[in-house]
Amino acid sequence: MKQYTAVNWNTPENDYAGMFWEQNLRQFWIDTEYIPSKDIDSWKGLDPAMQEAYKRALGGLTLLDTLQSHTGMPKIIDHIDSLQNKAVLSFMCMMEAIHAKSYSTIFTTVSSTPEINEIFEWVQHNKRLQYKAATIDRYYRAIDKQNVSNRELFMALSASVLLESFLFYSGFFLPLWLAGQGQMVASADIIKKIIADESIHGVFVGLLAQDIYRKLDDKEGVKRELDELLNQLYENELRYTDEVYTDVGLSAEVKDYVRYNANKAMMNLGFEEIFEIKDINSIVLNGLNVDTTQHDFFSKKSTNYEKSTEIVHLRDEDFKFDLNPGI
Numbered sequence: 001m002k003q004y005t006a007v008n009w010n011t012p013e014n015d016y017a018g019m020f021w022e023q024n025l026r027q028f029w030i031d032t033e034y035i036p037s038k039d040i041d042s043w044k045g046l047d048p049a050m051q052e053a054y055k056r057a058l059g060g061l062t063l064l065d066t067l068q069s070h071t072g073m074p075k076i077i078d079h080i081d082s083l084q085n086k087a088v089l090s091f092m093c094m095m096e097a098i099h100a101k102s103y104s105t106i107f108t109t110v111s112s113t114p115e116i117n118e119i120f121e122w123v124q125h126n127k128r129l130q131y132k133a134a135t136i137d138r139y140y141r142a143i144d145k146q147n148v149s150n151r152e153l154f155m156a157l158s159a160s161v162l163l164e165s166f167l168f169y170s171g172f173f174l175p176l177w178l179a180g181q182g183q184m185v186a187s188a189d190i191i192k193k194i195i196a197d198e199s200i201h202g203v204f205v206g207l208l209a210q211d212i213y214r215k216l217d218d219k220e221g222v223k224r225e226l227d228e229l230l231n232q233l234y235e236n237e238l239r240y241t242d243e244v245y246t247d248v249g250l251s252a253e254v255k256d257y258v259r260y261n262a263n264k265a266m267m268n269l270g271f272e273e274i275f276e277i278k279d280i281n282s283i284v285l286n287g288l289n290v291d292t293t294q295h296d297f298f299s300k301k302s303t304n305y306e307k308s309t310e311i312v313h314l315r316d317e318d319f320k321f322d323l324n325p326g327i
């Protein structure tokens with residue numbers, strides 16, 4: 001008979017589960033604690049092409065977070081041995097659902113119901129977005145069975161890191177670029193919370209992937225498969241970027257940002273960077289800068305965050321993280 005084991009947090013199962021558990025809790029937030037309605041005037045000041053690009057960017061992000069919450073995290077959890085690592089992934093899974101919902105919180109503030117429905121319709125029919133979701137989902141579905149090979153598990157974990165650390169950024173660019181100029185700032189506070197979460201998700205799942213990679217026999221062949229996957233997704237991102245950003249004249253800058261974050265994804269998986277990077281748009285960096293709108297560095301709550309939360313004191317180990325993803 002199968003023996004069921006209870007998770008025992010008294011004894012660490014590895015070097016990092018406890019640290020990631022705490023960091024995830026520290027970053028916890030919910031969408032309804034933010035007030036995107038402060039952006040209504042800013043929204044009215046955007047020209048229609050910019051509004052359309054913004055809605056599409058958020059629509060695309062919603063799809064990725066939906067996939068990650070409903071399929072990515074749950075399928076991966078099934079095949080991770082450490083019960084503490086499973087617990088961390090469960091927390092991340094719940095945050096993905098909050099992320100997916102939070103875009104709707106922004107939509108609800110700035111758009112009418114018919115406009116919102118139109119965007120969700122666009123997401124369902126946009127070939128580039130559907131390709132992104134289908135490509136990643138294929139690797140998740142490959143581990144939807146009891147016994148999986150290390151290669152299948154590594155590729156599913158890698159697909160997850162590519163989603164977390166790379167594919168989101170064509171969408172994140174616009175809210176950051178606008179916030180860097182003082183537009184849609186309250187909504188960007190939500191986006192920045194999501195970015196901070198995706199950052200630790202990419203690092204954590206990347207570590208799990210590296211653990212599996214060390215056990216692989218055909219490391220070269222698997223790395224080749226990963227490079228091919230990244231290239232396919234990259235080609236798709238270029239076209240997606242053109243579709244969303246050509247009308248607002250930002251395609252070239254977004255593509256630089258996409259390449260930059262593709263490198264970050266590969267580094268999270270323990271590999272070398274693959275693209276040569278020019279400077280990242282300084283307005284986007286300004287939009288990412290937590291000091292522009294946030295008064296409490298540690299909790300990363302912003303000036304637009306109205307509910308008080310437990311005060312936690314800073315400790316040295318709190319600074320061992322890269323908490324400024326995308327920079």
Ligand SMILES: [Fe+2]
Nearest residue numbers: 065095096099
């Ligand atoms: Fe997410």
Ligand SMILES: [Fe+2]
Nearest residue numbers: 164197198201
């Ligand atoms: Fe995530």
